Amino acid sequence: MSSPYTSFRKGQRESIEFIRSRLGSLVAFKAPTGYGKTLVALLSHLGRGRVLYAVRTRNEMAPVVREARRIGASFTVVFSGRRMCPILRGAEVEAEDFWLNCRLVRLKGMCPYYANLRSTLLREVEELLARSTLTDPHRLAEAVTRELSVCPFFSLAGLASRVDVTVVTYPYVFDDVVYSTAFQDIGLDEFYLVVDEAHTLLNPQSVISSSIDLAHVRESRRELAGAGYADLSESLRPLEEALSRVASDRLVRVRREEAGITPDTDRALEEALYEVRLASLEALAGLGAEYLVKLTSPLSKLVKFYSLALEEFAGVYAQATYDSAELHALPISYEPIRRRLRQVRGVLLMSGTLPPKPILDKVVSAESTYLDVEESYGRVFPRERVFYAVYAKLTTSYAYRSTRMFM
Ligand code: SF4
Structure with missing residues (x-):
């Protein structure tokens, strides 16, 4: 040896x-x-x-x-x-944004x-x-x-x-x-x-997790509505309402259906994010890759959150912070x-x-x-x-x- x-x-x-x-x-x-x-x-x-x-x-x-x-x-x-x-x-740049930009570039x-x-x-x-x-x-x-x-x-x-x-x-x-x-x-x-x-x-929560806050959801809804996805923006309303109701600073379990976290919304969000980013990339192509890899959108984090929240092994938890509220998707097994x-x-x-x-x-x-x-x-x-x-x-x-x- x-x-x-x-x-x-x-x-x-x-x-x-x-x-x-x-x-x-x-x-x-x-x-x-x-x-x-x-x-x-x-x-x-x-x-x-x-x-x-x-x-x-x-x-x-x-x-x-x-x-x-x-x-x-x-x-x-x-x-x-x-x-x-x-x-x-x-x-x-958030990891989710970066990877999408890198893929498109x-x-x-x-x-x-x-x-x-x-x-x-x-x-x-x-x-x-x-x-x-x-x-x-x-x-x-x-x-x-x-x-x-x-x-x-x-x-x-x-x-x-x-x-x-x-x-x-x-x-x-x-x-x-x-x-x-x-x-x-x-x-x-x-x-x-x-x-x-x-x-x-x-x-396992220290290895795998994803979180979003109220501001994130509101910005995502605005972005979707502005890009012509009014229905999809509307389908995020239960999520926004679920976050608006959070009062406890302890983690409280949230039922996915209650917050509108469904596979259909997940798929639609993923497609919308891809389309919106592709359109930005094509519109801004003249600015070069240095600019394009920095594109961001609140939607990317939301998509990541949805995909983890919908995993069988994960649970969704709400928690009030000092000035807002957050949802966390965490492994429960x-x-x-x-x-x-x-x-x-x-x-x-x-x-x-x-x-x-x-x-x-x-x-x-x-x-x-x-x-x-x-x-x-x-x-x-x-x-x-x-x-x-x-x-x-x-x-x-x-x-x-x-x-x-x-x-
Ligand atoms: S250099 Fe950067 S943008 Fe290009 S493929 Fe590698 S990680 Fe992606």
Whole structure:
């Protein structure tokens, strides 16, 4: 077994053998922060098939890239298309708007970086990643644009079928639409899945959710009426009324039918959004792709909300805010997580704070093989080498993290 380090840490070699001998099943791996779980995960899969390595935020991708390089594994990185896009250049546009704009700009042949993909070999992108010393995924994406003038998102995603490890943020595993936007030619069943910080899966609402507020619905209705969709605008009235009635600042369950959230409205909204955006794009085509990728509409968020709200595993909840009211579509079961875990070749769930096996097995609805490093091989960090620091006013809440860290 090759390792970039002179020796393994206590239990690392055994953990690699343990996981390697169970590839294809569901393995839970608990080890403290700083143990080297990434190295264990990568070495246990090396040479056995493609790995989709999911991390929560973009910032957590760099250590995986670093380890992949050290052990000689080929890799690619895929995170937010919005943040990677050299045309958008970091401008603040909602993800839903951006993806629709990107799709239309591509269809109309207006994106030069996408057009260049045709004449650029993916091998060149792969070689660039292999010879680069960069680990920050954003800087890697910039290097792809700078040196090859191709769309970094689609070229890096295109490498997934060629490399050992594809490092992604959670939505590229757990959101069907996001996954299929990136990986059109490769099914989930071709990957072994590694999920970092897998305790997060206990709270599926932190992985999958969509929200709209009253102002959003009103603006959407105005936009629809102005674009000649008066009936559709009218069909959103129950939604507006449901939001206007919200008084509690606690989450209150709302029946979909009561708020007019129906599959028919969903389909009609999706079509209207597409038509309205296409018309804007054609009318403004002369302004160039730089302008077109920034087009926005309140309708895009509404469409995303409807499609999640109508999922069987989701519930709709209302909540009053200090100056308005919001509706949230949230998963009320673990089904979207379980579904994805069932689709891959094998699963490795890792965390320093994994729940005990009986709880984890219930969450994933499957029998895991559970390896707790400290239980099996003894304390990793001896007490005398552990330091405690006490901070006040720190938070790990997602609400306080920069939006640039996500997707
Ligand atoms: S295809 Fe074009 S618009 Fe879409 S992400 Fe790539 S560079 Fe940006």
